Amino acid sequence: MAEYFAHPTAVIDEGCKIGKGTRIWHFTHIMPNCIIGENCNLGQNVVVSPDVVLGNNVKVQNNVSIYTGVICEDDVFLGPSMVFTNVINPRSAVNRRDQYLRTLVKKGATIGANATIVCGNTIGKFAFIGAGAVVTKDVPDYALVVGNPARHIGWMSEYGHRLVFDENCIAVCPESKEKYKLENNIVVKL
Numbered sequence: 001m002a003e004y005f006a007h008p009t010a011v012i013d014e015g016c017k018i019g020k021g022t023r024i025w026h027f028t029h030i031m032p033n034c035i036i037g038e039n040c041n042l043g044q045n046v047v048v049s050p051d052v053v054l055g056n057n058v059k060v061q062n063n064v065s066i067y068t069g070v071i072c073e074d075d076v077f078l079g080p081s082m083v084f085t086n087v088i089n090p091r092s093a094v095n096r097r098d099q100y101l102r103t104l105v106k107k108g109a110t111i112g113a114n115a116t117i118v119c120g121n122t123i124g125k126f127a128f129i130g131a132g133a134v135v136t137k138d139v140p141d142y143a144l145v146v147g148n149p150a151r152h153i154g155w156m157s158e159y160g161h162r163l164v165f166d167e168n169c170i171a172v173c174p175e176s177k178e179k180y181k182l183e184n185n186i187v188v189k190l
Helices: none
Strands: 070-072 103-105 143-146 151-155 170-172 179-183 186-189
Touching: none
Parallel strands: 070 103
Antiparallel strands: 143 151, 170 179, 179 186
16 A cells, blocks of 8 residues: 555556655656655646656645656755756757756755746755746755846745845844855855
8 A cells, every 4th residue: 555645636657656655636647767755745737757856855836847857855845837847959849858957956945936947957955946037057055046047136044034144144044043154155054
């Protein structure tokens, strides 16, 4: 008996590994050879293409397609209708399945609703991609990016609060009270 929940309308192809406590909702399709960790939640109308890897506690909101080449580490949040790509120059009449590029979304990152992540980029740990942003290059750890193309406008805590750095380049998360240091345009948690 499965240790995960799948709604009766979900389609789960053979060869998938799905972790304990994961929930898969209405009209979602999990394609062959995917690895989905424990305690994930995949909303309605989600497509997970072959060979995708999702870590533990990944939250995938409605209407998200996760294409071959995407790897999401633990605690990633994929907002409603956000988009991944996997080929830089797609053409209907040209088969480029051997040219899929890898996209890595590191631990704790959030990708907002309707954002687009162009393939071949890395989203840093605990980065925050604003709703509707179009990411065309790597995003640093803890960075806040917005717009089209996405531009870096600030830094975020692990609890999802904007960080305000003092004269000593130290910021405190208002919720967790954890401290962060900004040095050489890199943020680290103290």
